[in-house]
Each structure stands twice: as C-alpha cells, then as structure tokens.
Amino acid sequence: MLKVKKSTPYFFLLPGLSMMLLLVFVPLIMGVNFSFQNITQRNAYPRTFRVTERVSEDTVKITTQSEAAQVKYVGLDNYRKVFQSQSFWKVFGQTLIWTFFNVFFHFVLGLGLALILNQHLRLKGLWRALLLIPWAVPSYITAFSWRWLFNGDYGLFNHILAGLGLDRISWLSDAFWSMFAVVTTNIWLGVPFMMITLLGGLQGIPDELYEAAQIDGASKWRQFWSVTLPMLKPVAMVTVLLGIVWTFNMFNIIYLVTQDNPHTDILATFAFKAFFVRGEYGLACAYAVVILVILALFSLLYLRMSKDNQVSA
C-alpha cells in the first residue's frame, strides 16, 4: 500500500476549506455579529460632507467634514424588534404556508409523474423531455409568463372568468389569490426536479423485490406501500429536505410574480427589504439569523426522524 504522510490529506483539503472559510464562514460570522449591532446604512461608513468653493476660474477648494462610523453593540435589540413586530408573525405564517404547499405538491406531483414515467411507456424519452421543460426554461421567463396569465385586466384566467360571466379576480393583489398565484407558479417550476430525482430513486429499486411481492400475492397498491415507498425513502427524505430549505429561502419567484406585495412576503423577502430597501443592516441580519436557526433546528429534527425509521436493509 502507498504510504501517505498524515498531513497530506489535510493539504488536499486546504483549497476547499479556505474557500469555504472565505465565502461561507466569514460572511456568516460577520452577519451574526452585525445582528447584535445598531448598524444601518447611515452609520456603517464614515460619513463625509464635501462642500466646494470657487477660488478662481480654474481652482476649486473642497472642504471635507468627516464623521466617523458610529456602530455599537446593542445586545438583543434587533431580535427584540424582530419578535415584537406584528408583521414578523404574519410573514412567518406565510412562509410556512408557502413552504408547505410548495413542497407538498412538488412531492406528490413529482412522485406521480415519476411513477408514470417508470412504467413501460412508448416514447418515454419524449415524455420525459416534455416534463422537464418547466425546469429547462429560465425561471424568470416562466415567472413572467405566469404573471401575464394572472394579469388582472388582460390575463387569460380573468378572460376566461369574464367569458363565463363570473367576476374577475385580483390574482396578484388579493391576500389569498396572490399567495395562490406564487405557489402555483413555483409548483410548476419545482415539479420536474422532484420528478427526476424520484425517478432516479425508483429505477434503483431492484426488480427482484417486486417479483417476490408478486409471488407473495401482493396487489399493485400493496407493492407501492410496502416496496416502492420504503425503498424510495432515502432519496425522498433528502430531496424533501432540500426542497424545504430551498423553498423556505426562495426569493426570485415571489418578487418576479407579485413584486413587492405584503401578502406574499416570506422571511427571505422580508429580510431583503430590511437590508436593501430600508438599509437596516443590523435588523436584516437578525432576520437572517432567525431564518438560519429555524432551518438548522428543522434539519436536525428531520434528519434525526429519518434516521430513526430508516429501512433496515
């Protein structure tokens, strides 16, 4: 066997680790740190006040008054603001609704389609390619197409409603329907990924198990519950967890479809607005930390749960 010095593997890990340190951990620590400070766009940088004065035709005197950056630690003030604001709980609720319905339908529809594609079908490649289209099209194009379908005055859906003699719906503004609209758009976008991963999982299930089940006289339904689902579980667990984390932090679709709308705000858009629109850096970081903690706790719990009832192979 080849002899390797003990330190060699660490040496190979170094580039990756240092990138992680630079791109993930340092910003993370800085963000956590900011969340305990009163930092805003107004005090984060030294502020200058530059006044110009004409001396002669070709000379100008610039007087600069500078004011030092005045950031200080304020303890848990930002977190207090986060939990005391009414909108936080409303937005938190919306985030849960958004995440649950998206991941639920991604999984159910994705699994359904994967099961169909796993049968012996004619033109299977064609169907699979067609079903992947929502995923292959850039997401902003899909989002704009849906936004156009939901358009209150000129959209297809309201056109149909008006044709049927029904009242038009304020799809992108109403509290319920705007959430419905973004969730629908995102379900459309997310199903192909779920489908293709689950299909991969399905194809990995050995045929012998089904043959054995058939010999035991198990119905198709029984086979699905007792063979397919348990065997799919490892793949499904991971994709669902990924789906939850992604969806929880999803940002672009909501912004592209309903724009800045309080009814479709989720924690991620809320933090974005605090940071970029209001320039409340400390508060925005506190939101980000809260999101991080929620997701970390959830992931731990979820992984523990999935370990507990793993299929004993």
Place this chain on the structure above:
Amino acid sequence: MKSKYLLFLCVCVSVLLLACKPRSEGTDDTADVTLQRTNQPVTISFWHTFNADETVTLEQALKDFKQAYPHITVALQQVPFSDALNKYKTVAQAGQAPDVFRSEIAWTTELASLGYLMSLDAFLDEEAQQDYLPAALRYAKYKGHVWGVPQVTDCLALFYNKDKVGAPPKTLDELVTIGKQLTSPGVQYGFFYRGDPYWFTPFVWAFGGELIDSESLQVEIAEPPAVQALQFLKDLRETHQIVPQSVDFANDYDNMMIGFKNGEYAMILNGPWSTADALSGPEFKNPDNLGITRIPAGPGGYGSPTGGHNYVISADTQKLFAAWELVNFLSRPEYQAQFALKNNLLPTRQSTYALPEVKANRIIQDFKYVLDAANTRPVIPQSGALFIDLKPAYQAALLGEKNPQAALDEVKKAWQNLLETD
C-alpha cells in the same frame, strides 16, 4: 495530535475575532483640498436611467460634447430605474461611485445626507441658479448647499381621450359625472387609478391635505383630508364604479397604458415621460386626440406631485472639473430642448422654456400649465423612503382589508419613526 487541534482552534478564534472587530473607521475631522482644472485626457463614468429613446437623444448630445471637449471621454452605463438607487449606494459605499449619476429628486437629498455626493456650490452659484425653476431647484438643495443640477422636472397630469371625454372635468365631482357617462362595465371605464401611492398624492392635496408639513415636519397623512381622499378613491370603485372592479397592483402601470391607448380607459393620470408611449397607441393616431390638463380640483384646489431628476456628482470623484463640464454641457438650454422636443421631458430652466421651438410645442405647454399648480414635498433625506410605508397601507385600504383611517394611522406612526432617524 492535541497541539494540532489547538492550533486549528486558535486560527478559528482569531478569524472570528477579526471578523467581529466593530466598525469604527474614520475620525471626526475637517480637511481642505484644492483642485486645479487640467486638460489631461480623462474618462468620466456616467450612470443614467434614461429609456431607449431618451438614450438616443443623450448620445447625440454626447457627440457634440466630445467635439467641444476632446480630452473628456464619457463611459455611459444605463441602469434600470428601479434598481438604480440601491446599486448607486452599494458602489458609493465601496468608494467606486460613477463620477456622474442621474438621480431622482427624492434620492438626491438621501445621497447627500449619506455623504455620497459632492456639493456643486462652486459651480452653480446664486446667479446661475436664477435660471432654474424654483420648484425643481428646491429638491437639489440640502443643508444650504446645492447637490445636483435639475435635469428634468415632471408632475402627474390628467391624460384624457378627447374624442370620448370632450371637455375635461375641472372638479372631482365632474370627474365622477363624466366618468359615469363614459363607463360601460367590461368594455370601457371612465377612469383608472393605480395602487402606487405616488398616484394617491394628487388626491391628498386636492382634498386640502398634506403628506408632511414642509415647515414643521408634522406628519399630516392621517388627518381628515387625506382620509377623505382615500375614501374618495374607494368610492370611485365601489359606489360610482367608474374604474374596473378587479385590481392588479403588480401590473397596473402597464395595464393602465394599454387600456388608455386602446380606448378602454377614457381618463388616466400620468407624467410627461409617458406621452411618447401614449401617442403610440391606436386611439392617438391623431396626436391631437390626447388631452393633457390639470388633475380635477377638489375642495383644497389642484394637486400634483412635482418630480424629476438631477445630475449629481460623486463625492469620491477625482475628475471634478471634467464631471462638471459634462453636467453643465448637458444642462444647456439647447440640449434640454432636445430632450423636451424629442422625448417630451420637461425642461428645468426658464431660458429653455423661452426658446421658440419649445414655446411652439403643445404638449410641453400643456404640462407647463399643470406644473404651475403642482405641489412640492418636503425636502428631507427620508422623502424617498416615505413611499415604502405608504404603499402597503394604501393598498390594504384599496383592497378593503383596513379602513382608510386605520391604514393611514399606521403610516403616520411609521413616518414619525422615520423622521426621528437623522
């Protein structure tokens, strides 16, 4: 082995401490620098928010500029209006701001208060200021200094389809009467208003209200006139039904223009930037069919928000003279006139309005009439941020989720907090 872990721990902790060092850069002090004009070749970076047609006009003006100042090269970059403020702040924080920027008037005071701009007192002296419209110049000033050169001014006006409307409504009551005559649900509506709070402000003034008092900085958005104005807009939809019943706040600017151009909406509110778009519609093949006049008056008179853009120069620029030459050149009456005649943007200088070709332009004269009665907002660093809080409350009231008084009370509270930050 243990020592290795210890070393690793030490590295981690030191990185942590390094990252956690509280920001306390800079000191409070004053410094003077004297700058000399040179004719060295320089490149000026210029971020603008002009649309495609306006950019054509700009590029033609820049060709003339290159001839007049061969040593100055201009690097143009178009930035989408909706992202421009954030982008500018981000680069300015890094000390990389473009030398020249076309800044919305409400942004100018905000950027000046953040220390991102260079004052232009040395260049735009008292005498030069005389030529600018006072309302436009107001928004370029902050703490007694000038921070921008007014480039265009604008306001909201009543756009109406002359074939359908005939004589435009002079009062809000007439708006309702005429609106009712012109409405047949599902086919045509007399009027259309947006869920964007900027489009709400004319009605606040028309009812005799105010957003924030310019002198005392008292928040007046929850006073009876503003509440009545909001109720009036709700009534237009619910009682008088002269606007469509469904709303679409995300698309309503585009929908308003499509509907107006195709004759589905007889009257809308919009600004000078949209006249070229309106005239491209089938209803306005004959440009004379487009009527532009003051928004109907309410008990408090006429209302319309004065808007516009300034050219501003970055506080970090190393090319102040060249940057000024560019701004000064583009602000010449003849180039303001180009933007006015080709793109219907309203000039900011008296001497531009005095040019015969500008005087002969019907649309500019129509807008001048509206502008003469337009209102101003308080010139404070927070004036851009006001709409962030007004928007959700205004929309909630329009959707019937909150009553107008409760919605505007919330805005009042948020604005009072906002005004407390320096």
